Amino acid sequence: MRTVTVVGASLSGLYAARELRAQGYDGHLVVIGDEPHHPYDRPPLSKGFLTGRADENQLALTDAEESAELDAEWMLGVRARALDARGRTVVLDDGRTVSTDGLVIATGARARRLPGDALAGVHTLRTLDDARALREELTRGPRRVVVIGGGFVGAETASSCSSLGHSVTVVEAAPLPLTPHLGTGMAAVCAALHRRGGVDLVTGTGVAGLRGTLTVSGVELTDGRTLAADLVIVGIGATPNTSWLAGSALALRDGVLCDDGCVTALPQVVAVGDVARVGGVRAEHWTSATQQPRVAVTNLLAGRTVATADAVPYFWSDQYGARIQFAGRRGEGDTVRITEGELSDGAPAEGGFLARYERNGRTTAVLAVDRPRPFMRARRELTRETAVAATGE
Amino acid sequence: MIPVCRIEDLPKGESVRVEATPPVAVFHTDDGELHAIDDTCTHQDASLSEGWLEGCLVECPLHAASFDLRTGMPTCLPARRAVRTHRVTVDDGVIHVHLAAEEGTAA
Numbered sequence: 001m002r003t004v005t006v007v008g009a010s011l012s013g014l015y016a017a018r019e020l021r022a023q024g025y026d027g028h029l030v031v032i033g034d035e036p037h038h039p040y041d042r043p044p045l046s047k048g049f050l051t052g053r054a055d056e057n058q059l060a061l062t063d064a065e066e067s068a069e070l071d072a073e074w075m076l077g078v079r080a081r082a083l084d085a086r087g088r089t090v091v092l093d094d095g096r097t098v099s100t101d102g103l104v105i106a107t108g109a110r111a112r113r114l115p116g117d118a119l120a121g122v123h124t125l126r127t128l129d130d131a132r133a134l135r136e137e138l139t140r141g142p143r144r145v146v147v148i149g150g151g152f153v154g155a156e157t158a159s160s161c162s163s164l165g166h167s168v169t170v171v172e173a174a175p176l177p178l179t180p181h182l183g184t185g186m187a188a189v190c191a192a193l194h195r196r197g198g199v200d201l202v203t204g205t206g207v208a209g210l211r212g213t214l215t216v217s218g219v220e221l222t223d224g225r226t227l228a229a230d231l232v233i234v235g236i237g238a239t240p241n242t243s244w245l246a247g248s249a250l251a252l253r254d255g256v257l258c259d260d261g262c263v264t265a266l267p268q269v270v271a272v273g274d275v276a277r278v279g280g281v282r283a284e285h286w287t288s289a290t291q292q293p294r295v296a297v298t299n300l301l302a303g304r305t306v307a308t309a310d311a312v313p314y315f316w317s318d319q320y321g322a323r324i325q326f327a328g329r330r331g332e333g334d335t336v337r338i339t340e341g342e343l344s345d346g347a348p349a350e351g352g353f354l355a356r357y358e359r360n361g362r363t364t365a366v367l368a369v370d371r372p373r374p375f376m377r378a379r380r381e382l383t384r385e386t387a388v389a390a391t392g393e
Numbered sequence: 394m395i396p397v398c399r400i401e402d403l404p405k406g407e408s409v410r411v412e413a414t415p416p417v418a419v420f421h422t423d424d425g426e427l428h429a430i431d432d433t434c435t436h437q438d439a440s441l442s443e444g445w446l447e448g449c450l451v452e453c454p455l456h457a458a459s460f461d462l463r464t465g466m467p468t469c470l471p472a473r474r475a476v477r478t479h480r481v482t483v484d485d486g487v488i489h490v491h492l493a494a495e496e497g498t499a500a
Contacts, residue, residue, distance in 0.1 A: 018470075041471075044437065063473070287456070290471065316455060318438075325455075372443040372454035380445070 001101040001268075002027045004300070005090055006072075007080045008106030009033025011041065012273025012289035014061055016104040017070055019297035029072040030098055032090065034107075036077035037128055038062060043286055045131040046156035047318050050138070051163055059128065080107070083248040087266040102300050104293075105245070105256055105264070105271040109238035109284060114148065116209055121216040122232045125157055137231060138164055145169070146219045146229040148207055150177025152317045154235030155194070159319040161233075162197050169200040169227055171219065176203060181315075181326065185336050186355060186367055190324060192347035197320035202227075238284060240275045255282040261305035262296035268303070270296040278309055285315045312383045322348060323372065327379040328365025330357045340374050354378060397488040403427075408451075410442035417479055417490055418442035420462055422449055428462035429479035429490045436472040 040059040048054035082091040111124035150172035211218035251257040255277035273289040341353030352370025368375035416432040439455035458472035
């Protein structure tokens with residue numbers, strides 16, 4: 001391969017570029033990013049960056065020294081518009097084209113929007129520019145904030161807003177937030193953190209619409225109520241950025257379909273990060289975005305699938321002063337047992353807890369709130385057991 | 394110089410966080426060595442004293458960055474900056490940390 005192009009200049013795109021060089025690829029390397037910024041870390045955007053504890057310098061994922069070592073051609077602030085049927089030509093928004101022998105798709109996902117969200121005071125939180133705009137507005141004195149969506153971005157943003165002294169309500173359409181991730185029982189425990197943070201959690205009701213003429217003034221709920229709001233944050237998930245691939249030969253279904261090794265329908269095209277549906281699963285986790293590139297690049301350089309991405313899924317969330325960590329693959333009907341620490345009034349007690357999800361006497365997943373050390377031990381056990389199971393014991 | 398605890402209160406394989414500014418993590422390795430580094434991971438806000446100790450490496454409990462306790466240097470991503478190391482002594486059975494800043498050494 002003389003040229004490899006990475007489309008997407010965020011976490012997984014950068015890790016892919018690093019892996020290419022680490023695995024000995026010494027040809028021309030092009031990195032295309034739609035944002036004008038060099039790669040930065042998104043997790044702090046809803047947490048430390050919003051509260052002012054972390055500044056933009058701390059978000060940088062790379063520096064001048066490393067950039068020089070990578071010896072890549074960075075094309076930033078320009079969006080990829082199309083990929084030809086052979087997967088050999090990337091067409092950019094400004095009409096330029098990039099010819100390539102190998103391609104890494106790392107275009108990520110974008111924040112899902114609500115109808116009518118063009119009103120002033122309505123925000124999403126996905127990019128650095130989103131976070132800058134929101135942070136600026138949060139410094140203009142106390143606001144009535146409504147966060148739509150109680151997932152990780154919603155909860156962390158609500159927590160940050162509340163810690164800055166704003167009055168915050170979270171609206172969640174489901175009976176409980178985070179149920180798909182944690183299951184009902186533990187979702188209820190984590191939902192109690194909102195209360196601890198002084199945030200109102202309204203569940204089981206959707207949003208009928210946003211009120212306001214130029215600036216948002218309220219959120220109409222499907223149960224007929226209207227919540228007054230000066231500021232609305234829409235945190236209702238993300239959509240993978242695949243529309244630019246519509247004319248390509250790649251199979252798209254809520255992401256770019258890949259085998260277990262991140263390889264798409266074309267052997268010289270791999271996909272990583274939030275945009276990739278790897279072996280049927282699309283994970284929007286930071287850790288997946290850092291782990292998949294190693295396997296993807298190995299397979300890209302080999303020209304076929306020789307390695308698979310089978311790491312135990314892991315994610316974390318910091319909210320209301322609590323650190324939630326989860327690893328594994330939970331199934332419906334798993335029993336959940338608290339093995340360290342305890343609950344107090346349905347919420348994590350002081351000192352947190354460790355919970356195990358179990359099926360047929362085996363641990364399928366672990367969840368910890370403020371128990372990093374035992375969590376780490378349990379996560380390692382899980383990784384070891386998964387490796388043993390994969391080799392047929 | 395900060396007293397930490399008695400040596401017998403920090404068995405091999407264990408670590409303890411010292412509430413200095415910034416906080417310091419003290420490790421007692423399986424080989425019996427004592428090391429002290431800044432407790433906060435240089436990547437993001439996590440306490441290295443709660444990390445996974447293996448030999449003279451500690452792995453961050455949040456994102457699995459790893460640091461060499463002897464030098465403070467990161468040995469893998471996502472950390473790219475070193476943590477400061479601090480000198481450790483045992484006087485009359487009590488572990489003491491000598492903060493790098495106080496000793497006037499460069500981080």
